[in-house]
Amino acid sequence: MPLFLDLNSRHVVIFGGGKVGERKASLFSQYGPVKVLSRDFSPGLLYLAKDPQRQIVLVQCDLSVGFGKDYSKYLQGAFIVIPATSDSKLNCAIEEEARALGILVNNVEGAGDVVVPSILQRGSIAIAISTEIPGLTKYLRARLEEELTENYQDMARLLSRIRRENKELVPMQKDRARIIWEILMDEEVWGLLEVSYEKAYMKARSHVGLDERDSLDAGDTPQGLH
Numbered sequence: 001m002p003l004f005l006d007l008n009s010r011h012v013v014i015f016g017g018g019k020v021g022e023r024k025a026s027l028f029s030q031y032g033p034v035k036v037l038s039r040d041f042s043p044g045l046l047y048l049a050k051d052p053q054r055q056i057v058l059v060q061c062d063l064s065v066g067f068g069k070d071y072s073k074y075l076q077g078a079f080i081v082i083p084a085t086s087d088s089k090l091n092c093a094i095e096e097e098a099r100a101l102g103i104l105v106n107n108v109e110g111a112g113d114v115v116v117p118s119i120l121q122r123g124s125i126a127i128a129i130s131t132e133i134p135g136l137t138k139y140l141r142a143r144l145e146e147e148l149t150e151n152y153q154d155m156a157r158l159l160s161r162i163r164r165e166n167k168e169l170v171p172m173q174k175d176r177a178r179i180i181w182e183i184l185m186d187e188e189v190w191g192l193l194e195v196s197y198e199k200a201y202m203k204a205r206s207h208v209g210l211d212e213r214d215s216l217d218a219g220d221t222p223q224g225l226h
Contacts, residue, residue, distance in 0.1 A: 002117075002128060007032030011077050015063060015094050016084035017041035020108055022048070024082050027116065029054040037061055037074055038085075063090060075101055080114055082106045120144055123153035124160070151193045158193075158201055159183065166208060182207045 012028045014021045017038025022045045028034050029048065033055040036045060039062045049056045059074065063085055075081060081098040083091035088109060095105050095112070106114040117128035118141050127144060131137045159180055166176045183189055183204045192200035 002130070004126065004128070007079070009033075010079035011035065012080045012082065013037070013074060013078040014082040014084055015091070016082075016086070017045055017058070018084070018086060019044075020084040021045065021082075024084055024106070024108070024116075025056055028080075028082075029056045033057070035059060035074070035078075037063065039063060063087075072097055072101075075103060078103050080104045080106055082108065084108050120148065122148050124156045125152060151190060154193045154197050154200070155184075155190070158189075158197065158204055161201065162204055162208065165205075169208065179207050 007028065008031070010032050012024075012032060012034045014024050014028075014034060014036045015038070017036055017040055019042060021036055021038065022042045025034050025036055025045060025048060035057045036049075037059045039060065041049075041058055041060075045056075045058065048054055049058050064087070075098055078098070081094065081103050083094035083098075083105070085091055085094075091107075091109060095107060098105050104113040106112050106116060115130060117130035118137050120127040120129065120141055125148065127148070129137050129140050129144070131140070162183065163176070163180065166179060170176045170179065186203070186207070189200050189204050192203055
């Protein structure tokens with residue numbers, strides 16, 4: 001089941017400090033805290049751990065000693081576990097232990113509880129793409145990157161603003177939903193986004209019936225209007 005998860009306070013634990021662990025840490029540390037356990041760490045991981053914008057903790061330990069009571073303590077509090085060592089048997093043991101504790105597993109060698117999609121991010125717009133064929137996933141991403149122009153980011157910004165204003169000015173949710181849809185279907189609004197965000201906003205709010213004073217009272221003054 002495709003889901004978007006807030007990982008801001010959810011811990012991700014990665015076993016393995018090689019290239020696979022590095023790739024996983026690079027992705028997940030954009031969204032929440034990550035802990036990586038390994039005897040050695042790739043140069044990329046060491047670099048990522050120094051980035052103040054990321055929450056990565058490196059824990060040096062010898063995983064080859066064997067998985068069990070010596071390392072199970074590192075699973076406590078984990079939301080997602082990623083077994084990414086070069087030892088398939090060890091990865092399986094980690095997965096079994098995590099499942100026994102009710103922790104989600106992202107399996108790098110096959111199907112797991114968590115499948116990481118290809119993520120296309122444009123401002124507040126996020127699109128996740130997942131297929132059984134990597135080539136098709138890559139193709140779909142490339143096509144969507146072409147289609148998802150800057151206008152969509154501006155439209156998302158515009159609609160967020162209108163939506164915020166409507167919560168104060170339009171009491172019925174069904175009316176607020178209708179207004180948003182009318183704006184989306186208004187080709188003139190889309191066209192104006194090519195020229196000016198402020199002009200597009202002025203046209204969009206005509207669907208709400210706001211006058212200039214209503215707009216300024218909403219607390220979001222258009223650029224150029226003082």
